[in-house]
Amino acid sequence: MTTLDIAIVTHTPAGAKRVAKMLLPPAEGVRYVVSWQNHNDAPAPEELNRSDVKLLRFSGKGVSANRNNALNHCTADIVLIADNDLIYTPDAFKSITTVFDSDPALDLATFKADIPGKSGYPDGVTGLKNHLPKGYSVSAVEIAFRRKALAAIRFCESIGPGTRYAAGEDEFFLHSAIASGLRCRFFPIEICRHPEPSTGNRANPGAATLRGFGCTVALLYPLTSPARVPLKAWRLWRSRRCGFIRAIMLLTQGALAAPVVYFKFRKQQKTYEP
Numbered sequence: 001m002t003t004l005d006i007a008i009v010t011h012t013p014a015g016a017k018r019v020a021k022m023l024l025p026p027a028e029g030v031r032y033v034v035s036w037q038n039h040n041d042a043p044a045p046e047e048l049n050r051s052d053v054k055l056l057r058f059s060g061k062g063v064s065a066n067r068n069n070a071l072n073h074c075t076a077d078i079v080l081i082a083d084n085d086l087i088y089t090p091d092a093f094k095s096i097t098t099v100f101d102s103d104p105a106l107d108l109a110t111f112k113a114d115i116p117g118k119s120g121y122p123d124g125v126t127g128l129k130n131h132l133p134k135g136y137s138v139s140a141v142e143i144a145f146r147r148k149a150l151a152a153i154r155f156c157e158s159i160g161p162g163t164r165y166a167a168g169e170d171e172f173f174l175h176s177a178i179a180s181g182l183r184c185r186f187f188p189i190e191i192c193r194h195p196e197p198s199t200g201n202r203a204n205p206g207a208a209t210l211r212g213f214g215c216t217v218a219l220l221y222p223l224t225s226p227a228r229v230p231l232k233a234w235r236l237w238r239s240r241r242c243g244f245i246r247a248i249m250l251l252t253q254g255a256l257a258a259p260v261v262y263f264k265f266r267k268q269q270k271t272y273e274p
Contacts, residue, residue, distance in 0.1 A: 002097040003029040005076035005147075009066040010084035011037035018084045020047035027052075030093050035070035037061075062162035064155035064169045067140070071150060080144040085195060086113075092191040096144050099187055107182035108145035110138050110174070114193040121188060128174070128184040136186070140170040141194060145177070152180040154272055156265040159212055165254055165261065166208035168216025175220050203241055207250055210242065214254025215261055222258070229255050 010019050019034055032053045036044075039057050048055055058069045071079065078100055080093075089095075099109050110128065112121055120135030132138075145153075153176050160169030178184055205213070217232060218225040233247035 001029050002078060002101055003031070003076035004078045004080060004093055004097055004144075005074040006030070006032045006080045006082050006093075007067065007070035007074055008032060008034045008082040008084055009037070009063060009070055010034060011039075011066070013040060013042040015084050016042070016048065017045050020045040022084065022086055022088070023047065023050070023053070024088060024090075024093070026050065027093065029076075029097075031076060033070050033073050035066045035073075037066050062157055062160055064160035064163070065157045067155045067169075068157065071154065074147055074150075077147060078144055079147050079150075081140045083141050083194065086141060087193040087195070089191055095189050095191065099189070100144075100146065103185075105183055106146075106185060107149050108143065108174075108177050108184040110142045110184070110186045111144070112188060112190040113139055113142050114190060115139060116194075116196065122186050124188060126186045128178060128186055130175075130178055132174075133186075138170055138174050139194070140173065141192060143170070143174065145182075149177065149182055150272070152182060153177045154269065156261065157268055158261045158264050159215055163212075164208055165212040165215040165257065166206070167210075167212030168219070169212075171216055172219055205236075205242060210236075210247060210250035211254035211257070214251030215258050216254075217251070218255035218258035219262060225255050225258075
């Protein structure tokens with residue numbers, strides 16, 4: 001039987017309570033691995049006192065570091081990345097394991113999530129290469145992969161919420177998986193609903209988010225980023241999410257930091273090598 005770990009990140013006592021609300025009834029082969037930041041030594045919600053829940057108190061900083069902590073404690077065949085406020089479809093976990101069971105060569109799969117403001121999914125099953133389908137971007141909660149792939153991939157702890165470059169960690173995670181030679185495919189199966197917009201789709205992005213946008217553009221497209229950064233700034237201005245001058249200044253700051261961020265990521269990756 002193929003087993004599945006749901007790697008959930010949360011922070012603060014209120015976040016732990018949100019996790020308690022999202023758990024489905026116990027199912028054979030399914031386990032929840034919860035990494036809890038900023039817990040303030042609060043008692044865990046009683047609902048998390050289940051044999052299929054592993055709760056980890058984590059003192060690190062940033063969502064990406066928190067995700068890596070959860071991933072480090074996963075032991076199942078398949079790992080599904082999760083936030084603390086998702087509503088899963090009744091068949092989500094079975095659908096995910098079935099996808100992997102039907103294709104032994106598949107390393108990583110992305111799915112669909114009902115997220116406010118998010119669209120642009122491919123129409124059918126699609127292989128994911130360096131150049132993603134036009135208009136498609138991934139959210140972490142849509143990603144599942146074989147645990148053996150953790151030998152090659154982790155989240156970059158220098159980007160994502162809670163860091164100076166507070167966006168783009170999901171896209172860079174997928175990019176790293178593809179660049180590592182993993183076989184990645186998109187499947188048009190909706191697995192969950194996310195009640196809040198993702199960081200990349202929120203109105204009035206903060207300075208750290210804009211720096212994250214710029215950094216991620218430069219990490220993913222190092223040769224063409226000088227043209228892509230102004231284009232990203234223009235699109236933010238056109239959608240009335242940010243002033244053009246502010247956007248291009250902060251995006252450029254992030255783009256210029258990309259080489260240092262990448263160096264730190266490569267150094268970080270070496271700590272996971274067997």
